[in-house]
Amino acid sequence: QVHLVQSGAEVKKPGASVKVSCKASGYTFTTYGIHWVRQAPGQSLEWMGWINTGSGNTGSSQKFQGRVTISRDTSASTVYMELSSLRSEDTAVYYCARDAGAYDYWGQGTLVTVSS
């Protein structure tokens, strides 16, 4: 069975960076891309970017370009999302999701709180 397991909650100060991991299991890791989506409290879902787990190529929303870095470790079947220059508006639950066209499997979410 497919699982995406994310790292635990983080509390960061404004200006810092956060790195969230997403470990995949139950399928061939390099067969599907992984996307990152975030959800601020009470808000809708917001697409951040993605990685082709085979080639390592990445893409991101223009909103996050320059601030988000998505990487992968194929030996560990893990994808990482690093967001820099954090501000209070980045407080949200961050999800990874498997790309089957639509997102057929999701991680459990990681709460990132940005507060001074």
Add this chain to the structure above:
Amino acid sequence: EIVLTQSPGTLSLSPGERATLSCRASQSLSSTSLAWYQQKPGQAPRLLIYGASSRATGIPDRFSGSGSGTDFTLTISRLEPEDFAVYYCQHYGTLRTFGQGTKVEIK
């Protein structure tokens, strides 16, 4: 950038009733790239419909999707207690976009 507008914002219905949710795109979409998700409080979204009308694995047949071009619809034929949740549409083209969601609440 494609913008998806969902309506209504909130739908108040009773169990057993039919729910009709709308998703309108700012430009014409390929039907193969429209999905619907269900999200309950404290949970990750769950894929219901992909390709505008195909049910994901394990999704009951009371959920159906339809539409093309700029207008898409998610229909829940008879609401069960576990269907009260927030529903999002998504375009999954080169860039990915979500609608703002429709909350289906118990009347």
